Amino acid sequence: MPITSKYTDQQVEQILTEIAAVLDKHGAGAELSLMIAGNIATNVLNNDVAPSQRAAIAEKFSKALISSVEA
Template identity: 75%
Template sequence: MPITSKYSDQQIETILTEIAAVFDKHDASPDLVLMIAGNIATNVLNQNVAENQRKAIAEKFAQALISSIDSTIH
């Protein structure tokens, strides 16, 4: 069952485009981009989620990330 977001596709695409432009400006490699994305996720969890909920939300986030990867490699 698809997950419905409370955010519009346009809003998400606009932000992603702006962030991608920053990475391009700094010629960031894929590993640097992933490291920054991980740091952002960690900071959001630590600053905005109750301590007793962080692990569960991080696990759900990790599972959603894994599920979103195109698994065409068998």
């Protein structure tokens, strides 16, 4: 069963395009881009997710990431 998102593909693509443009503007290569993405994920978890749910959400996020690169 496919996962249904409450966000449109257009919303996601627009934000992704803008973030990619900022990384490109600063000449961020793969390593720095991944460091930044990891820092963003950590900040979101620490600031927007209840402490009791952080580990579970981080685990789901990491599994989704692994799944997306293996596909």
